[in-house]
Amino acid sequence: MSIQIQRGLFKFDFTDNHAILGVPVDANPDDIRQRYKLIARRLHPDSCKAESKAEKELASQLFSKFVSPAYAQLSKERTRTEYLVTLRGMGKRLASEAAKIQLSTESAKQLSSAGANIDIAYKNAIANQAKTQYETIDKIADAIAQISEINMVYLMKKEGQGVGKTTQPAATTATGGIKTPSSGTSQPAATPAPAPATSRVEPNCRRAAEYLEKNNVAKAVLELRDAVQQEPNNSRAHGLLGMAYLRQNQATMAKIHINKALQVNPQEPDALKAKEILDKAMGKAAGGAGGKATTSAGKTPPGKTPPGKPPSGKPDDKQGGGGLFGGMFGGKKK
Template sequence: MSLKIDSGLFGYDFTDHHAILCVPVDAEIKEIRKRYLQIARLLHPDSSNVVGDSQKQIANQLLSKLVNPAYEKLSVERNRGEYLLILSQMGKRFSQEAASIMLKTELAQQLVAAPNISMSYKEAIAKIAETQFSDLQQAHKIIAQISELNLVYLMRMGGQSMNRPPSSQPQNSHKQLPATPTPSSPPKEESAAEQYLRRAQSLLEKNQLSLAKVELQDALKLEPKNSHCHSLIAMVYLRQNQLKMAKIHFDNALKLDPNEKTALEWKPKVDQALGITNSGSQGSSSSKTEEKQPDKSGNGGLFGGLFGGKKK
């Protein structure tokens, strides 16, 4: 039996592990593990009710070549993080190319116009999961159908970071972004760059630095003269102990806006760590050593204050 799948995300030379396990693309690890155990019981020779040698062979192929590798990918936190980052980038691409995307299944076409995309998507996934492996001969076609739903969901969400339930966001998650309009003002529609900034701010607060950097780099492509964006990406580099890159972006932020608050606060500290005096010259060798041995206590120092240090 051929296990080749060429619809949905598979059609973009991408293995859709979420489709194989029939879980939403923002599923938590606990949900992924629960679903994997359900499938394993259905397909494993020691526990399945599959009858006939040919059917048992198909079940074994599905388990060993698709299901087990999918679970291994999604159950390891580091692998899963990289995988979700790729999904987020694909979602941005799909949202920009929506008009040219061809869908084969009626269910996916209906999902394109669903008023509540998140609820409709998850309901469809849950319903398919009930019978995903009822007919093993058709399992690869079912997986293809699920992958088309995943594609539509990513397209509709526009590449928003996965695995980020709205209810878990802190109430002050936008504190460094421009203030929201007053009740008397009409709501302002966010630009694409503002959406990137908002997501990056939330990711920064969760210490998801690599994902935050991707969002900020995309924002800078749209608005290279956004001083706040330069400050935020400088903070990412600062958290990653890339002080020279942090300085470059703090400098850019202040050139664009001399009153940029974050840059004004943190650039002097970065300059001090790099051994740069007010005149722009390099300090003593002992000062240079500070870049190689930054404060890692987490209780203040260069990386305290804004990110985890004690508030004064």
């Protein structure tokens, strides 16, 4: 028996894990876990109360092919972060294609006409659908499709709030000192605004910088990966991402984004700062390898860690902490 869902985000070849679990797209890990447990009790072969063999088989398929993979994706921070980046990209795509999208469910149509209270309307719509989503086994796929259409409308409207808006140039006036086409005077041209000020990913960069200040590197990386996906040649986004990867002791990834930033803008401040930190760290590592951190017998002294190798029992990728670059950032004192 093949289960196919062709509405909502699914019709864009996107697996809507939030719709499968019946939770909002901003659901936290605890809510996701609780929802999964409830669904598992209804669909798992050991606890499913379906009467017919066909329903039990359908429940088993739904659980193994939809519910379990969805929970596996959303329950782990790394995979959930990656998924949310893709989901945000899907929202931007939907916003750009809004005129072509047709809705088939009443709840999605009502949400599409919601005004300033769209967030509340969205949460209520998801909650109402989730109440009965897994009550009737042969209607579960349709319920998932309805929730996915609600998600589709929400993402489309949220990401589309800034679509189509352009910044109009300031009107030229005699007191503005700007040369107009009809002016007979030759005056210096106005200095153009820096690219980041008009960049659509500037909010991502600003939030990421704030996260780095608070030593919340994971969220900074999420913002910046989304930024470079939208604008592959944004030097500030690459520079900040290079800095974030340094915080996570991922030197190779840091170097890639630092070099990209400097390739686009050789004077990018964040990239230059990150490069300085990287160069210093690599210089220290090289110095240690040259014999400063070893005994005359070539062995590492007791209590010392061989250069480039993280201390035993401590992950190399610990957020904002030790490793090769840990001492070069102003983190919290322990």
